[in-house]
Amino acid sequence: MTQEELVEFAQQVREQAHAPYSNFKVGAALETEEGRIFTGCNVENSSYGLSMCAERVAIFKAISEGFRHFKRIAVIAETRSPVRPCGACRQVISDLFPPNADVILANLQGDLEVAKICELLPAPFDRSFF
Numbered sequence: 001m002t003q004e005e006l007v008e009f010a011q012q013v014r015e016q017a018h019a020p021y022s023n024f025k026v027g028a029a030l031e032t033e034e035g036r037i038f039t040g041c042n043v044e045n046s047s048y049g050l051s052m053c054a055e056r057v058a059i060f061k062a063i064s065e066g067f068r069h070f071k072r073i074a075v076i077a078e079t080r081s082p083v084r085p086c087g088a089c090r091q092v093i094s095d096l097f098p099p100n101a102d103v104i105l106a107n108l109q110g111d112l113e114v115a116k117i118c119e120l121l122p123a124p125f126d127r128s129f130f
């Protein structure tokens, strides 16, 4: 699968976003080592802090379906430059993806950037601390 194809999955699921408070719709799509694709959109709540980001929806869907070996993830929103994952999502991606996994950043104009999760979250907290 090309990067553009993974972004296309993210773009399609973005349409499902439930974002009545921010009006900022986000879509994410991850690829597992087995080549499976899991998608997620942001889901907001009237109690704002309960809202969930698109990336974590995709990751938790995959985990709950029994997949935990992840290759890369794409995220897309309507932004001037390719959207970047929030800090909480960087931590979750960092915990579950290899350090060199690509995070594909996109926007609706077709701009695309690729960064490794270890670049987006250097020196993370991880299980080695417990």
Ligand code: THU
Pocket (backbone or CB within 6 Å): 019, 022, 024, 025, 026, 041, 042, 043, 044, 051, 052, 053, 054, 055, 084, 085, 086, 089
């Ligand atoms: N959002 C995501 O879904 N992913 C991110 O990485 C950044 C933020 C969502 C959360 C909220 O629903 C909206 O974007 C505005 O912050």
